Amino acid sequence: MVTTDTIIDFLKDKIGMDDIKADSDLYSDLGVYGDDFDELISDYSKQFTVNMDKYLWYFHMTEEGGQWSIGGLFFTPPYKRIQRIPVTPTMLTEFANKARWEIDYPDHKLPKRRWDILINQVLVFGLLTWLIVKWIMNYFE
Numbered sequence: 268m269v270t271t272d273t274i275i276d277f278l279k280d281k282i283g284m285d286d287i288k289a290d291s292d293l294y295s296d297l298g299v300y301g302d303d304f305d306e307l308i309s310d311y312s313k314q315f316t317v318n319m320d321k322y323l324w325y326f327h328m329t330e331e332g333g334q335w336s337i338g339g340l341f342f343t344p345p346y347k348r349i350q351r352i353p354v355t356p357t358m359l360t361e362f363a364n365k366a367r368w369e370i371d372y373p374d375h376k377l378p379k380r381r382w383d384i385l386i387n388q389v390l391v392f393g394l395l396t397w398l399i400v401k402w403i404m405n406y407f408e
Contacts, residue, residue: 269315269363274356277314281307292353294328304328308354315363322368325377326352337390349375 271289278287282299293299299307305324312319326349352370362368 269360271356271360274315274359274363277311278307278356278359281310287356289357290355292355294351294353300328311359311363312368315359316366317362318367320368321370321372323370323372325349326370326372327354337387349373 275287275289278293278297279285282297282303284297287297291297293304293307304327308319308322308324311317328351350373352372358370
């Protein structure tokens with residue numbers, strides 16, 4: 268049986284913080300988000316053999332660099348469409364002992380395509396194309 272102390276020790280090792288309580292929210296209290304949150308949850312699921320098939324990331328954290336998304340100004344990213352659900356060591360302990368991620372997420376609907384990301388990709392591609400064309404024009408002058 269996995270204890271809350273075991274999970275807290277795991278978190279201390281992974282995120283390098285000592286002041287972790289059973290009810291600490293990984294995102295708001297401990298500052299774990301983006302790629303770090305994703306990596307932590309992945310390591311947790313492997314170490315404690317937790318089936319993550321029902322895990323929906325956007326209910327628990329924001330995307331890394333999401334505040335810089337120009338596409339996000341026009342199309343709302345998934346994590347801004349719902350109310351965030353905290354993840355605590357107590358929850359992680361419960362899921363580890365059940366060997367599955369078990370949250371009944373509220374009904375919600377997401378678009379089939381991430382238009383915010385597509386806009387960002389088009390802008391980056393356009394900027395890179397423009398820079399390459401400018402470099403070629405200057406090189407052959």
